[in-house]
Amino acid sequence: MVSRGSNPNFMNGVPELLILRLLDEREMYGYEIVQAIRDRSREAIAVGEGVVYPVLHALESDGALKSRRKTVQGRSRIYYSVTRAGSRRLADLAADWTSLTAAIHTLIAGGKHAIP
Amino acid sequence: MVSRGSNPNFMNGVPELLILRLLDEREMYGYEIVQAIRDRSREAIAVGEGVVYPVLHALESDGALKSRRKTVQGRSRIYYSVTRAGSRRLADLAADWTSLTAAIHTLIAGGKHAIP
DNA sequence: TTGCAATACATTGAACTTCGAGGTATGGTG
DNA sequence: CACCATACCTCGAAGTTCAATGTATTGCAA
Numbered sequence: 425m426v427s428r429g430s431n432p433n434f435m436n437g438v439p440e441l442l443i444l445r446l447l448d449e450r451e452m453y454g455y456e457i458v459q460a461i462r463d464r465s466r467e468a469i470a471v472g473e474g475v476v477y478p479v480l481h482a483l484e485s486d487g488a489l490k491s492r493r494k495t496v497q498g499r500s501r502i503y504y505s506v507t508r509a510g511s512r513r514l515a516d517l518a519a520d521w522t523s524l525t526a527a528i529h530t531l532i533a534g535g536k537h538a539i540p
Numbered sequence: 541m542v543s544r545g546s547n548p549n550f551m552n553g554v555p556e557l558l559i560l561r562l563l564d565e566r567e568m569y570g571y572e573i574v575q576a577i578r579d580r581s582r583e584a585i586a587v588g589e590g591v592v593y594p595v596l597h598a599l600e601s602d603g604a605l606k607s608r609r610k611t612v613q614g615r616s617r618i619y620y621s622v623t624r625a626g627s628r629r630l631a632d633l634a635a636d637w638t639s640l641t642a643a644i645h646t647l648i649a650g651g652k653h654a655i656p
Numbered sequence: 657t658t659g660c661a662a663t664a665c666a667t668t669g670a671a672c673t674t675c676g677a678g679g680t681a682t683g684g685t686g
Numbered sequence: 687c688a689c690c691a692t693a694c695c696t697c698g699a700a701g702t703t704c705a706a707t708g709t710a711t712t713g714c715a716a
Binding site for chain 1: 663664665666667668
């Protein structure tokens with residue numbers, strides 16, 4: 425529900441951000457996304473399938489993603505790609521993420537009266 | 541429960557990190573922490589009292605914080621400070637936070653095959 | 657050819673945080 | 687004397703994420 429609180433329910437929705445970012449680059453299917461996140465983050469991040477699939481479904485029903493079935497080497501895959509609405513969503517999430525982490529970094533790193 | 545999963549339940553525990561960081565600088569009381577976070581982050585982050593107090597209690601019962609009552613200008617305050625165990629916890633959380641955000645940044649910013 | 661690992665989809669219940677609203681009580685100010 | 691700021695606290699609801707599990711197919715190895 426995109427959460428409309430003071431904070432965007434804090435750091436939640438990171439998987440959503442990562443997924444949108446990957447799909448913004450090229451179309452991918454669920455299982456591929458799970459591994460792409462693990463691989464590209466050198467194992468630092470690992471979102472399970474139990475996280476990825478529900479997010480994909482939610483994003484699609486929100487109109488941020490569109491999907492198409494495709495059979496490759498006898499394997500049926502569902503490829504997802506970002507819609508225009510999804511691009512906006514990605515931009516928003518990325519901006520939120522950037523400012524939030526900046527604020528947190530200031531708080532963590534900044535001695536005495538941070539924020540000059 | 542500190543969550544012992546693959547990821548540290550992802551981005552959860554940011555309030556805990558911020559609180560430990562503030563208390564590592566000097567002893568503070570709950571109400572003060574709430575405002576310190578708001579002020580130092582230029583309103584970007586706002587953890588309510590409903591978040592701060594339970595975290596303080598949990599950290600204390602985990603032995604990461606110790607408290608002492610103090611009455612200042614007729615007002616009863618509970619000042620918290622970091623124990624040795626709390627310092628270790630802070631160091632761990634900060635390290636986790638740093639590597640996680642670094643990984644996410646790489647994923648977000650990195651084009652094609654991130655991680656050279 | 658039988659069995660097991662990897663691929664590929666999906667759902668479920670539990671656990672945890674966080675949020676927001678509320679509740680109590682005291683001190684200073686208009 | 688009322689009201690706001692201070693200062694503590696708890697509760698229920700909401701939302702994510704996790705781990706486990708389930709199905710089915712492909713390819714490889716024993």
